[in-house]
Amino acid sequence: MATTTxxxxxxxxxxxxxxxxxxxxxxxxxxxxxxxxxxxxxxVAIPSxxxxxxxxxxxxxxxxxxxSLVQSGLLLSAGSAADRYGRKRMLAVGLVLFGVGSLAAGLxxxxxxxxxxxxxxxxxxxxxMTTTLAVVVQIFDEAERPKAIGVWGAVSSLGFAAGPLxxxxxxxxxxxxxIFLVNIPVALLGTVxxxxxxxxxxxxxxxxxxxxxxxxxxxxxxxxxxxIISGPEYGWTSEWVLxxxxxxxxxxAGFALWERRIPYPMLDLGFFRDRRxxxxxxxxxxxxxxxxxxxxxxxxxLQFVLGYGPLDAGLRTAPLALTVVVLNLAGVGARLLTxxxxxxxILAGMGLLAAGLxAVAVFGDSGYGGTFAGLVLMGAGxxxxxxxxxxxxxxxxxLEKAGVGAAVNGTLTELGNxxxxxxxxxxxxxxxxxxxxxxxxxxxxxAALAAARGSEERTAIRDAFVSGLETSxxxxxxxxxxxxxxxAVLLRRADRADSPAAAA
Numbered sequence: 183m184a185t186t187t188x189x190x191x192x193x194x195x196x197x198x199x200x201x202x203x204x205x206x207x208x209x210x211x212x213x214x215x216x217x218x219x220x221x222x223x224x225x226v227a228i229p230s231x232x233x234x235x236x237x238x239x240x241x242x243x244x245x246x247x248x249x250s251l252v253q254s255g256l257l258l259s260a261g262s263a264a265d266r267y268g269r270k271r272m273l274a275v276g277l278v279l280f281g282v283g284s285l286a287a288g289l290x291x292x293x294x295x296x297x298x299x300x301x302x303x304x305x306x307x308x309x310x311m312t313t314t315l316a317v318v319v320q321i322f323d324e325a326e327r328p329k330a331i332g333v334w335g336a337v338s339s340l341g342f343a344a345g346p347l348x349x350x351x352x353x354x355x356x357x358x359x360x361i362f363l364v365n366i367p368v369a370l371l372g373t374v375x376x377x378x379x380x381x382x383x384x385x386x387x388x389x390x391x392x393x394x395x396x397x398x399x400x401x402x403x404x405x406x407x408x409x410i411i412s413g414p415e416y417g418w419t420s421e422w423v424l425x426x427x428x429x430x431x432x433x434x435a436g437f438a439l440w441e442r443r444i445p446y447p448m449l450d451l452g453f454f455r456d457r458r459x460x461x462x463x464x465x466x467x468x469x470x471x472x473x474x475x476x477x478x479x480x481x482x483x484l485q486f487v488l489g490y491g492p493l494d495a496g497l498r499t500a501p502l503a504l505t506v507v508v509l510n511l512a513g514v515g516a517r518l519l520t521x522x523x524x525x526x527x528i529l530a531g532m533g534l535l536a537a538g539l540x541a542v543a544v545f546g547d548s549g550y551g552g553t554f555a556g557l558v559l560m561g562a563g564x565x566x567x568x569x570x571x572x573x574x575x576x577x578x579x580x581l582e583k584a585g586v587g588a589a590v591n592g593t594l595t596e597l598g599n600x601x602x603x604x605x606x607x608x609x610x611x612x613x614x615x616x617x618x619x620x621x622x623x624x625x626x627x628x629a630a631l632a633a634a635r636g637s638e639e640r641t642a643i644r645d646a647f648v649s650g651l652e653t654s655x656x657x658x659x660x661x662x663x664x665x666x667x668x669x670a671v672l673l674r675r676a677d678r679a680d681s682p683a684a685a686a
Contacts, residue, residue, distance in 0.1 A: 202379055203321045207330055209375040210314045211337040213277060216368045217307045218341025220249060223349040223361050224300075230358040231296075241293040247411045248297050252304030253311065254596040255404035259396040261312035261589025262448040269313045269320065269585060270382040274373055276309025281369030288362035299362075315588035319576050320383045329516035331576075332569035336510030340503045347496040383584075392448035398437035399448065403593065405430020410600035418608070449586055453579060458524075461672030462574035463594055465528050468665030469535065469567055470598025472658045475606035476539055476560065477502075479658075483546055483553070483651050487644070501554055505561025515569045524570050525673040531567025532666025534559050536659040543655035547648050567666070574673060602658070609654040617646035 224231075224246050231237050231245060264272040283303030290296035315334060322330040352361050409427035416422040441447040453459050477499065484495035509515060519527045538559030545552025572591060579587035 203326075203330070206321055206375075206379050207318065207333060209372055209379060210273075210317055211334060212368060213273075213310050213372045213376075214314045214334065215337050215341045216365050216372075217280065217310045218338055219345045219348060220303060220307070220362075220365070223345040224249075227349060227353060227358045227361060230353060231293075234358065235290075235293050235296065237293045241297070244297050245293065245300060247408075248300040249304045249307065250596065251404060251407055251411060252301045253307040254407040254593065255400045256305060256308035257312060257589045257593045257596070258399040258403065258449060258586070260308040261316070261585040261587070261592075262392065262396065264309070264313045264316060264585035264588075265384060265583055268382050268384040269316045270376060270380045272309050272585075273313040273317065273380065274376050276306045276313060277369045277373045277376065278306070279303075280306030280310060281366050281373070282306075284362045284365035284369065288359035288366075290359070311592040312585050312589045315572065315576070315591060316584035317380060317383070319584045319587075321381065328519045328569055328573050329513050331572045332510040332513065332515040332565070335515075335568040335572060336507045336565065338568075340507050347500065350496050392441075392444065392446060395437060395440055395444070395448040398433055398440060402430045402432075402434035402437055405433060407596065407600060410597070410604055413604050418604075449590070450583065453590075456578045457672045457676035458574055459578040461525075461669040461676065462528075462571045462578065463590070464672070465532060465567065465665050465669030466571045466575065466591065467594050467598040467601075468662050469532060469564065469571065470595045471602035471605070471665075472535055472539055472662035473560070473564065473602065474599035475602030475658045476542065476655065478603045479606060479610065479651055479655055480542065480553070483542070487547055487648055487651070488550060488553075498550060498553070499557065501557040502561045502564075505558050506565045509562060509565035510569065515565045518566055519570050519573065523677070524574050525670040525677065527570040528567050528574070528673065529666045529670035531563045531565070531570065532662050532669070533563070534566065535563030536663035536666070538563060539655050539659035539662065543652045543659065546655075547652070571669070606654040606658050609657050610650040613650035613653045614646055617642075617649060 231242055235241075237245070260272070260276075280303055283299050283301075283306055287296055287299035287303065290299055315331075318330050318334050319327065349361055352364070405426040407430075409423045409430065412420075412426070413423050437449075438451060441449055441451055480499060481495055484490045484498055490498060515527075515531075518530070522530065538556040538561075541556035541559060542553050543556075546556065575591050576584065576587050579590075
């Protein structure tokens with residue numbers, strides 16, 4: 183069994199590199215990959231679930247949303263629990279809960295059972311998302327930490343992008359429950375490896391548990407994420423969106439006031455006075471915004487505009503994930519971070535991501551070549567920016583709060599994902615609706631084409647949809663580039679402010 187360490191930042195020591203750190207990183211990345219795959223893998227199983235479980239549209243929506251909703255709502259509480267009770271312990275508990283939830287989901291006989299199982303998996307997923315990054319920070323020293331975070335980030339990007347592809351391949355050979363049951367051996371292997379290899383670490387100060395803060399953060403995050411998830415289905419002005427959004431925002435405001443007045447806050451709001459932290463946070467949200475929004479648009483572009491089937495469309499998004507994985511496993515992002523520094527590395531990465539989005543928008547409708555070039559640029563940008571931003575966030579938070587730091591990183595990524603799909607989807611619908619005749623309707627491109635009269639009207643509808651895609655992708659590119667500039671400026675100012683203090 184591994185020995186226990188505290189990672190004691192408060193007493194002035196810093197953790198050295200663990201002798202089995204790269205093996206531990208492999209175990210952690212396997213767990214992280216499984217968790218992130220389940221964010222997107224279920225999308226391709228919707229026809230099977232509708233047919234075999236007789237699920238309604240609302241029930242299918244909850245099957246998909248229950249996991250991310252519970253996971254997002256619990257991230258801050260899970261990070262705080264990991265810091266207090268031990269990151270190794272919470273990582274093992276998360277793997278067990280995730281495995282049990284996966285077994286229940288794979289054997290579900292009704293929609294209600296599957297929704298409940300997915301919610302249980304979300305609890306395990308929240309613990310895993312916060313503890314994996316926190317453990318990486320603990321077992322690697324400052325010299326190797328950027329490369330390790332780069333590998334962790336590569337696996338995260340791969341999990342997000344590869345879910346539909348892996349789900350499609352599995353559904354071609356097995357029934358829908360197999361996409362959950364495959365998690366069980368991974369959870370078992372991961373639990374054994376964690377218990378044998380990962381050193382324990384926790385906050386040596388042993389802060390009292392902030393139960394009220396945990397409750398407020400969970401309710402507030404759940405309300406906000408529910409509103410983001412429900413917006414495209416119910417409409418952004420419906421009571422199903424406005425009421426939970428208002429309740430969630432009000433609860434989060436109460437959470438902030440509570441955290442300011444107690445002596446043992448779960449989330450130290452002083453972090454948000456650090457320009458380095460704010461710059462990295464802003465960049466992280468907008469990278470997630472651009473990535474999630476672009477993948478949402480890209481799948482429609484490949485299928486509706488270029489005419490590929492679902493599996494072929496999934497395969498043609500692979501260059502994005504492969505570029506991220508190859509560059510980060512080769513350590514290119516870490517070397518760029520060392521050579522350029524954090525501000526310029528983030529600016530370069532987000533500039534490439536914006537250029538990739540713009541390339542897909544401008545050249546994508548002429549064939550797959552322009553889309554391929556855009557995907558490679560996007561992958562390079564993510565490989566450069568994500569490790570730099572994760573390093574900036576974690577380095578601006580004391581090591582004894584590594585779990586909370588990872589939770590902040592995960593929470594903002596989830597919010598960026600939801601906002602990317604919501605905002606860019608709204609831009610697409612608005613542009614499409616403005617260019618299509620009211621008599622045809624714009625509920626979707628297939629519906630509009632079915633209602634069209636004659637080939638000329640169908641051509642006009644397709645052109646309108648392409649114009650909407652181009653506009654929304656360019657909006658995403660502009661947002662990502664602006665985020666890169668903002669993050670770089672704030673981080674550079676923070677570095678300049680730190681220099682006189684370090685000299686003194």
